[in-house]
Amino acid sequence: MKILAVTACPSGVAHTYMAAEALTKAAKQKGHSIKVETQGSIGIENAITPKDVADADIVVLTKDMAIKNRERFAGKTIINVGVGDAVRKADIIVAKAEEVIAQKGQS
């Protein structure tokens, strides 16, 4: 499964990056490919390209702050999660993503 994620948090100093790392680790553990764009105080890093979007099965967005350029994900399957949950329960989010994709496949 190809996962894309964008993380952002109120001060853009710590949670953005912890969430990015946690999601990456959890996805890889399950054998998925993942790319995480961080929108923190440093600016946008590891920017997601139109090709990334085209290839992605699912998009995970943190919902604590407005995600910049959110419109580029129009039409994709999106899961919105709290940035704190992405840090603490990244494995559950990845499992949820698997479930959503599996359900989509059936319908």
Next chain:
Amino acid sequence: MGQLVRTELMDLNLKATDRTSVIRELTQLLDKEGCLFSQDGFLQDVFKREETGNTAVGFGVAIPHGKSPAVKEAAVVFGRSEAGIDWEAFDGSPVHTVFLLAVPDQQASNEHLKILAMLSRALINEEFRQELSEAKTKAEILGILEKVTQ
């Protein structure tokens, strides 16, 4: 990691067991090291951030932070508590490791923010957290932190 982390900005044996007191204790270290324009101003911004969302991130770690005009010089304070701190966290679990981050409101370069980002990422790594909790001296902690931020 330059001056961002230093042994003077560490307390391996925090006495306080509640969130507010611990933040105050660690802020005093920042003030003593000349990193702040105003202790009160910084505390206000840190507590404001706690209100937006609790900074206990799980695994016994909390990262209170203030991006504040009261900060003169970016710095990281490291605190450890054996007894555990009540961070009023979502699951009520105690915090044993605290990183208090001080970031100036405006800064010339992103260098410090990049280091804080690297540190934040490292905290997801269980071995890194383990090393921090087992280290016996401030010098050891400094070495561990420098390793992940280079």
